[in-house]
Amino acid sequence: MAASGRTARPEVIWARPERAGRGPRPAHTRAEIAAAAVRVADAEGLDAVSMRRVAAEIGCGTMSLYNYVPRKEELYELMVDAVVAGYDLSREPSGDWRADLKALAGQTRALMHRHPWVPRLMSPVYGFSPNALRYFEYALWAMETLDVESGTKVELLAMLNGVITAYVSNELATAERARASPYPPGEEEAVRAAYLMRVLSEGRYPRMARTLTEGPGAIDLDEVFARAIDRILDGFEAEGRSGA
Missing domain, CATH: 1.10.357.10 (Tetracycline Repressor, domain 2)
Known part of the structure; x- marks a missing residue:
């Protein structure tokens, strides 16, 4: 809640300047923060991404990270944007x-x-x-x-x-x-397929049997x-x- 007791207004992170017009240059960039979060997610999954973990990755305090990214949802937005940058859009559309x-x-x-x-x-x-x-x-x-x-x-x-x-x-x-799976590759799938074929051979599911065969x-x-x-x-x- 804001100090006045009213809920703070929503913001779009892209509408907020990354660097203020005055003052020292920020120690970290949004691109650096996004890249660190993506590395963590790629290696350990999305659940491993936290403000504390990303702050440690870039070498700053957790509270300092909030100065760059006020909410975790905005961190996710930075991550998605970093991944979308991977599209190759360098060629003009073909017309098809x-x-x-x-x-x-x-x-x-x-x-x-x-x-x-x-x-x-x-x-x-x-x-x-x-x-x-x-x-x-x-x-x-x-x-x-x-x-x-x-x-x-x-x-x-x-x-x-x-x-x-x-x-x-x-x-x-x-x-x-x-x-x-604790079993050798393909073994569990083979056992399940054999079970399914056995069930279908009993005649209770004729449409499924016909479709699969x-x-x-x-x-x-x-x-x-x-x-x-x-x-x-x-x-x-x-x-x-x-x-x-």
Whole structure:
């Protein structure tokens, strides 16, 4: 609470100057703080990130860190922005909006695998940072040839990122479970698959049995990801054609 008894007004960290016009140069930068927090999260997970831990990483006191980042939520915002800076947006869009969005989707998936904690922080709240705005501007540029309303383009981008986040979260959870398994690689999966086949052979689940036996067998996650993205783009492309 503020000294007057009223709740302090919310602020956007990017609207606050990193350095005051007068006085000594700050000992640390936001980029340095964000990089330290990202290192901790990459190595030990998001739960290991605390103001105390990040302060220790950059060599300052915990209370001093609050002078740079008043709230932990703003530290998260700095972290997300630092990761989003990893997009390669150096080339102009090709003019093929589908190809360009698929390329962006691939980059998003790769970034989330490099920083497995990112899906937990995906939120529109962090969409106003400099690098997030840079990404958003580029995505809209890539969609200039898509003949739908501007609001529909925003919906497309939101849906795309939502599906990617869910997909990668599942990939990461599966990989984490495999790493935590006390059994040799693949052994637990094989036992579970054998159990499922045995249950299905009893005839109580005929539709599941038919579906799984007619399925493709081994699943290529990259191909499944590509098909998921294509199906989203198909829907929005059809909307553009119908409105033409």
